[in-house]
Amino acid sequence: MSALTHEQWAEALREGDLLGVTCTDCGRTYATPFLVCDECKSRDLERTALPREGVVYSETTIQVPPRDFDGPYQVGMVEVDGAKVMARLEGGAAIGDRVVFDDVLEEGGDPAPVFRVEE
Amino acid sequence: MPRASVVGAGMTKFGVHDSTLSELFAGAALSAFDDAGVGPDDVDALYFGNAMGGQTENDTHLAPKAASRIGLAGVPCQRYEDACATSANAFKNAVHAVETGVHDTVLVGGAERCTPVTGLGTDEMTRIFASASDRHYEQPTGLTFPGVFALLTKRHMHEYGTTEEQLAHVAVKNHANGQFNPNAHFGKETTVEEVLETPVIADPFRLMDCCPFSDGASAVVVTSTDRADSFDAPVDVSGVGHATDVVPLGAKPVPHHTQAARDAAAQAYDQSGTTADEMDLAEVHDCFTGAEIMASEAIGFFEDGEGGPAAEAGRSALDGDRPINPSGGLKAKGHPIGATGTAQIVELTEQLRGDAEDRQISGAEKALAHNLGGDAATTVVTVMEVRG
Ligand SMILES: [Zn+2]
Numbered sequence: 001m002s003a004l005t006h007e008q009w010a011e012a013l014r015e016g017d018l019l020g021v022t023c024t025d026c027g028r029t030y031a032t033p034f035l036v037c038d039e040c041k042s043r044d045l046e047r048t049a050l051p052r053e054g055v056v057y058s059e060t061t062i063q064v065p066p067r068d069f070d071g072p073y074q075v076g077m078v079e080v081d082g083a084k085v086m087a088r089l090e091g092g093a094a095i096g097d098r099v100v101f102d103d104v105l106e107e108g109g110d111p112a113p114v115f116r117v118e119e
Numbered sequence: 120m121p122r123a124s125v126v127g128a129g130m131t132k133f134g135v136h137d138s139t140l141s142e143l144f145a146g147a148a149l150s151a152f153d154d155a156g157v158g159p160d161d162v163d164a165l166y167f168g169n170a171m172g173g174q175t176e177n178d179t180h181l182a183p184k185a186a187s188r189i190g191l192a193g194v195p196c197q198r199y200e201d202a203c204a205t206s207a208n209a210f211k212n213a214v215h216a217v218e219t220g221v222h223d224t225v226l227v228g229g230a231e232r233c234t235p236v237t238g239l240g241t242d243e244m245t246r247i248f249a250s251a252s253d254r255h256y257e258q259p260t261g262l263t264f265p266g267v268f269a270l271l272t273k274r275h276m277h278e279y280g281t282t283e284e285q286l287a288h289v290a291v292k293n294h295a296n297g298q299f300n301p302n303a304h305f306g307k308e309t310t311v312e313e314v315l316e317t318p319v320i321a322d323p324f325r326l327m328d329c330c331p332f333s334d335g336a337s338a339v340v341v342t343s344t345d346r347a348d349s350f351d352a353p354v355d356v357s358g359v360g361h362a363t364d365v366v367p368l369g370a371k372p373v374p375h376h377t378q379a380a381r382d383a384a385a386q387a388y389d390q391s392g393t394t395a396d397e398m399d400l401a402e403v404h405d406c407f408t409g410a411e412i413m414a415s416e417a418i419g420f421f422e423d424g425e426g427g428p429a430a431e432a433g434r435s436a437l438d439g440d441r442p443i444n445p446s447g448g449l450k451a452k453g454h455p456i457g458a459t460g461t462a463q464i465v466e467l468t469e470q471l472r473g474d475a476e477d478r479q480i481s482g483a484e485k486a487l488a489h490n491l492g493g494d495a496a497t498t499v500v501t502v503m504e505v506r507g
Contacts, residue, residue, distance in 0.1 A: 006255050030370055032256045038365045058277070058374075060269035060321045062261060066246035069261040077270060077369050084369035086257045095277045105259065112259035 003045045004033040013111045018052065018101050020083050021045040031085035052101045054080035054115065056093045069107055078115050091117030121355035122390065123214040124347030124506070126224075127155025127340035128468040130461075133304040133453030135234045136334040140172055144185045144230040147336035147458070151226065152189075155340040155350060159190035162340070163222040166213045168199045168206030168229030169457040174247045175237045181230075191226065200457075202251040203406060204492030205229055206337065207460030207499035211359045217343045224346065228338030229457035236334060244332060251493040253367035265321040265329055265407060267368065267494045272323060272409025275375040279424035281412060283323050287314035288430045289408035290327045293444050296437060297451025299477035304333045304453030328408040333453030337462035347506070354471045357393070358502040360386025366496045380417035380489060383500040387487070388419075391502040395419030398502070399483040400470060401441075402463040404491035405448040411435075414489050415443055418500065437478060445470065445478045460499065463488035467503045 003021050009032065012019045020031045025042035031050060036043055059076030062069075074089040078099055088105050093115070103114035129150025136143055144167070152158060167182040178184075182196035199209040206229030213227040233244060248264045257267075275281050288311060297306025309327070317326040347353035362382035368374050388394055395418060403418065405411035412426035420441045421429045429435060435443035446452045446466040449459060467486045469475045480486075488501040 010255075032253075032367060032370065034370075038370060058270040058274040060266050060273060060323075061319075062263055062266050062321050063318070064241065064245060064263065064265070064320050065261055066249050066263055067242040068246070071261075073261055075260045075262050075266055075270075077374075086253075086260050086262060086367060086369055088260050095273065105261075107259070107261065110255055110259040112261075 002033065002035060003047045006033055009033055010111050013104055013113060018050040018080065018085065018113060020048050020050045022048040029081050029083040031080060031083035050080045050083065054078040054099055056089070056095050056097045056099055057084050058095060059089055059093055085113060087113045087115045089115055093117045121344050121357045122218045122359065123341050123356045124344050124353040125339045125356060125464060125468050126342050126347055126350035126353045127151040127157065128465040129154055130302055130337035130465045131335045132302045133333045133335035133455055135236060136232065137236055140169065140176065140178060140181060140230045140232060141185045141188045143334065143336040144228065144338065145188045147228055147338040148189050148226060151338040151340050157340060162191060162194060162224050162226045164194050164216065164225045165191050165196040166199065166209040166225055166227040167196060168209040168460065169231055170200050170202055170205045171231065171247055171456060174250065175232065175239060185230065201497045202492035203404065203456050204460060204490045204497045204499050205457040207490035207501065208361065210461055210464055210501065211361050211499055213341045214356050214359050217341055224340060224342040226338060227341055228336060228461045230336035231455035231457040232334040233332040233455055234334050256367045263321060265324050268407040268410050269321040269324050270368065271375045271413060271495065272407065275409065275413060276323065279427065281427035283315065284311055285412070285427035285431045286323060286328055286408040287311040289405065289411045290314045290450060292430065292436050293405060293448040293450040296445050296478055297447025300447050300452055303447040303451050304331055305451045306447055324407055324409070330406050330449040330454040333455045335453060335455035335458045337458045337465050339461055339464050339468065352472050353506050354468045355504045355506050356501060357504050358387035358390030360384060360390070360500045362386065362498060364496045366494065368494045375413055377413050377417045377495040377498065379495060380414060380491060380498040380500065383498045384418045387500040387502045393485060393502055398485050398487045400445055400480045401443050401487040401489060402446060402448070402466050403443055403489040405444055405450045406454060408450065410491070411443065411448065414491070418487060418489055437480070442480050445475065445480055460490040463490055464501065471503055471505050
């Protein structure tokens with residue numbers, strides 16, 4: 001039994017919820033599905049709802065996009081509850097800035113979270 | 120005790136080639152045969168690297184196709200794919216095969232075409248390169264490969280104060296080295312100021328921080344250490360480390376540490392009984408300038424956070440105390456993905472034979488190659504030494 005499938009992760013994202021998994025043995029949280037904890041190798045992972053607020057861990061602005069995307073746009077890793085999720089960023093975020101998950105992007109065939117700099 | 124020996128090495132010039140993948144590989148393979156003084160009858164297997172031929176050219180099952188052109192049909196042939204670490208992984212397996220006696224002598228190498236000769240424009244090739252990032256948790260954001268390394272580098276800058284000027288010094292050095300490599304795609308005298316004036320691709324990277332799209336091939340003949348005695352110019356392989364890290368990037372505890380590179384380097388040093396301080400030079404995977412700085416720390420040439428200042432101070436230049444990428448690296452020599460790993464082995468072989476002419480690191484006896492794949496989730500590190 002998987003605590004969280006990709007389909008469930010994607011469907012929740014479309015409905016405005018960011019899901020991850022937490023290892024009940026070592027406590028590590030991941031912002032994407034895993035069947036086994038990378039840290040301690042436990043299979044006891046449970047689904048967890050991640051907070052909507054996070055902090056920018058790193059970011060860059062893509063000036064030369066791949067096919068199917070229109071640039072420029074900002075991409076970054078956002079720390080939410082100790083986990084890092086790859087996201088689209090809005091509002092000119094810098095490392096350390098507080099950002100809020102408030103939209104979903106579907107340009108690439110699968111959904112991606114959009115975080116915006118907190119007012 | 121070395122694990123295997125390289126007895127022949129060859130590569131095409133990296134750049135723009137209108138020839139097919141099999142023709143490209145044949146150019147490198149036949150020059151490796153000639154360098155070793157062997158022919159197809161002396162080779163027991165082909166370990167072939169190509170990362171993207173299925174996507175770029177609708178061309179797969181490439182190992183027997185490449186073998187057929189050079190008289191190798193009949194021997195076991197296999198193809199490897201590990202993003203940019205493709206042919207280093209083929210090399211690792213070839214070393215293991217001759218070490219354990221599965222085969223006596225193996226031809227190992229790779230070929231790739233990434234320039235517009237494939238008929239693909241920048242946006243399409245950028246999309247194909249991005250296929251090595253996580254399909255479900257990274258690609259949908261529009262992340263590109265310059266973007267992946269920009270994220271790692273920007274965090275490195277945040278943690279240690281690494282500057283854009285220090286990144287530019289890596290580009291200036293590698294372009295300077297490329298001038299002395301007849302097989303390099305690029306090479307010229309340039310300045311930090313000129314690098315900083317080129318257009319931004321994914322900040323902090325400008326055009327001159329990024330390796331080019333290149334076509335090319337490379338190949339080496341690997342044999343057992345016993346058999347190597349009968350060849351003219353064997354160079355020993357004393358360690359090959361190979362490690363992976365968790366994907367996606369966000370699941371890596373400290374992404375800019377490039378942990379797989381640290382683990383692979385530790386394995387290679389352990390197997391060879393050497394340390395970073397003993398290496399006379401390194402070829403590292405500088406797909407972007409920031410990647411060279413992170414690699415220089417991961418292989419232990421510099422302390423964490425010192426890679427940028429070391430590049431700025433000229434310590435990794437040809438005449439520095441820790442030379443890195445005398446070939447020009449991916450940045451200037453070029454980066455035909457599946458050919459890059461064994462091209463690093465070609466450079467180590469030439470350096471350790473003392474045949475590297477104007478880019479020769481004088482008295483080089485031990486050297487290291489660091490070939491990284493994907494979002495740093497694969498790294499192969501090789502230590503080679505002058506035969507004792
Ligand atoms: Zn755990």
